[in-house]
Amino acid sequence: MFTLSGRGARPGGGQTAEVMQCTVCGRPPRPSGQMTTGRGDCGHACRTKLGIRTTRTGMAAMRFRALIAALSALVAALFLVALLVGPAGLAPGESLVALVSGKGDAAALVMREIRLPRAILAVLVGASLGLSGAALQGYLRNPLAEPGLIGVSASAALGAVIALQTGLAAAHALALPGLALAGALVAVLLLLVLAGPRGGAFTLILAGIALSSLAGALTALVLNLSPNPYAAADIVFWMMGSLADRSFAHVWLALPLTLLGWLLIAGLGRGLDALTLGEDAAEALGIRLSRLRLALVLGVAASVGAGVAVAGAIGFVGLIVPHLLRPLVGARPGRLLLASALGGAALLLASDLAVRLILPDRDLKLGVLTAIIGAPLFFHLIYKTRREAGA
Amino acid sequence: MSGLILSHLSVYRGPCPVVDDVSAELRPGEFVGLIGPNGAGKTTLMRAALGLIRHKGASSLARLSAAERARTAAWLPQxxxxxxxxxxxxxxxxxxxxxxxxxxxxxxxxxxxxxRALDRMDLAGFEHRRATALSGGEQARALIARAVAQEAPVLIADEPIAGLDPAHQITTMRLFAGLAAEGRLVVAALHDLGLAARFCTRLLVLHRGRLEGDGPPREVLDEAMLARVFGLRAYLADTPEGPIVQPVEVVT
Incomplete structure (x- = not known):
């Protein structure tokens, strides 16, 4: 057979390199690693001194902070404008004074009972949609994922439709959002059973599609068999999604679940970043995928379920906002979460303002408007993707 | 420094064993090449060793908690x-x-x-390029750099050099050999028997899920094994550059 002639012939074997010293700090490399160039790569802080590499990384972090600051300012400004615009035609100064002091009966009532809850709900629902969309896209590694994908929105809508059809909604103000939340809860339980505790992303999508279709079919059945045309019209209009005539009761109903959902999703950033490398690599990086998926499903269900319960199904926000902001955060799924939440809040506040300004007396539905804005944005994204692919 | 101890490791897909009773003690400082034809169970063996799939028997890595394992072993999937x-x-x-x-x-x-990882993978200057815009080989190198940056005492790589140009195949193998020489354990599934023979300190031959050979390359790679496991006839020679293994013809 063949034999090796001598140990020294082995390539890549024991390199007897003399101990190198860093040209910046004059020290040998730290035990954690190996020096290759000797120019600041000793593992100490020498690269920073040389201004190598950390500069642009630092710039990326600064750009991210600037983006977050800008989006926060945008949300704050839109929130303020949302408080100042409405059919009551109050002067800006008058309305703010009324809001803070509570004096001036009619104005205070309009501000505190109509405009403030409406603006708060726009922030809550918009942020939930943006956050959930970003988290789902990150988890499924697919830019087409959106909060409705896991079937919770459709099931919450079914609950609301049943409340409208049976007349419970008319009997009690909170019967509709209550039943919608029940629908979301049933959906999430079914989803977890269907998708299994250890299934991957694919089973989750399949289970979500199955649930969405079933809830959609049952909603259609309710409409189909509805003996009362007024109830049917109510249902159709409710399903378009709106924030008109919501009160603080709706805010208090949605707030705890929404916050719980945000909390569950907020901790997923690092796992979603690691998933950039695929499920196998992420798991080997110490990410517990079954736990991540459970937190994601519960988080999306709680925040989006609560949103649908109080505002109806509002489409495109959760799809388009992560899409628009992704290039601005260097495509990092973890960073996209916060940016997308703020972006979603801003988009929904702006859309709800537009609804009030464009056709103030026709009750233009919010969900209709977001779809009308969202679809052309989507066309643009398709065009851009095609151009990048050179096709 | 930790190695990897496999004892009676088996993985079943239905009733069929995909990995069948593999035992081996891999020590720090070794560059272990895992060779075997397609479907021999190389990937499954590595995933089971990491505890990423259900298995029978024991692996020292699979016993660790997820976080501890991630600090102990870097995994580069195929x-x-x-x-x-x-x-x-x-x-x-x-x-x-x-x-x-x-x-x-x-x-x-x-x-x-x-x-350091970027330097080692010859990617200095690529830091701010978009990873998806790189060529396939460059992307492969970036992903190897990711595993190297983990700086874990154990590196397990599934066909790390597939799709690299010849020069980068050699530099990557040299890098892995260098990591092993530093006292790490490197395990790589390889199809290039020539590079495996030249750079690995030890080869494990997997055939239909069973361990059919284990030892230094020059002891493991002989005509009988190549014919039986790979169905190959190869030109084997010793040169000052190390052993040469060049598959020549398929034996039927």
Whole structure:
């Protein structure tokens, strides 16, 4: 057979390199690693001194902070404008004074009972949609994922439709959002059973599609068999999604679940970043995928379920906002979460303002408007993707 | 420094064993080449050794908690997946994930590890390129750099050099040999028997899930084994550059 002639012939074997010293700090490399160039790569802080590499990384972090600051300012400004615009035609100064002091009966009532809850709900629902969309896209590694994908929105809508059809909604103000939340809860339980505790992303999508279709079919059945045309019209209009005539009761109903959902999703950033490398690599990086998926499903269900319960199904926000902001955060799924939440809040506040300004007396539905804005944005994204692919 | 001890490791797909009773003690300082024809169970063996799939028998890595294992072993899957157009630096930085506590940001040591890994994979200057815009081979190197940046005592790589140009195949094998010489354990599934023979310190031959050979390359790679396991006739020679294994013809 063949034999090796001598140990020294082995390539890549024991390199007897003399101990190198860093040209910046004059020290040998730290035990954690190996020096290759000797120019600041000793593992100490020498690269920073040389201004190598950390500069642009630092710039990326600064750009991210600037983006977050800008989006926060945008949300704050839109929130303020949302408080100042409405059919009551109050002067800006008058309305703010009324809001803070509570004096001036009619104005205070309009501000505190109509405009403030409406603006708060726009922030809550918009942020939930943006956050959930970003988290789902990150988890499924697919830019087409959106909060409705896991079937919770459709099931919450079914609950609301049943409340409208049976007349419970008319009997009690909170019967509709209550039943919608029940629908979301049933959906999430079914989803977890269907998708299994250890299934991957694919089973989750399949289970979500199955649930969405079933809830959609049952909603259609309710409409189909509805003996009362007024109830049917109510249902159709409710399903378009709106924030008109919501009160603080709706805010208090949605707030705890929404916050719980945000909390569950907020901790997923690092796992979603690691998933950039695929499920196998992420798991080997110490990410517990079954736990991540459970937190994601519960988080999306709680925040989006609560949103649908109080505002109806509002489409495109959760799809388009992560899409628009992704290039601005260097495509990092973890960073996209916060940016997308703020972006979603801003988009929904702006859309709800537009609804009030464009056709103030026709009750233009919010969900209709977001779809009308969202679809052309989507066309643009398709065009851009095609151009990048050179096709 | 930790190695990897497999005892009676088996993986079943239905009733069929895909990995059948594999035992081996892999020590720090070794560069172990895992060779075998397609479907021999190389990937399954490595995933089971990491505890990523259900298995019978024991693996010293699979016993660790997820976080501890991630600090002990870096895993480079065969599927080269980069889901988002992140920068190469961000991609390589994902290797630092196991070293960060929840909420902790990357520090100077992490950035130094990233820079070292980039240098070693000949990717200096690529930091701010989008990983999805790289060529296939460059992307493969960036993903290897990610695993190297993890700086774990054990590196397990599934066909790391497939799709690299010849020069980068050799530099990658040399890098792995260098990591092993530093006292790490490197395990790589390889199809290039020539490079495996030249650079690995030890070869494990897997055939239909069973361990059919284990030892230094020149002892493992003989005509009988190549014919039986790979169905190959090869030109074998010893040169001052190390052993040469060049498959020549298929034997039936």
């Amino acid at each position: 599927m080269r997946e980069v889901a988002w157009p992140v920068s190469v630096e961000t991609l390589v930085g994902l290797g630092r994930t196991p070293h960060l506590r929840p909420g902790q940001r990357m520090g100077e040591a992490d950035r130094a590890a990233i820079a």
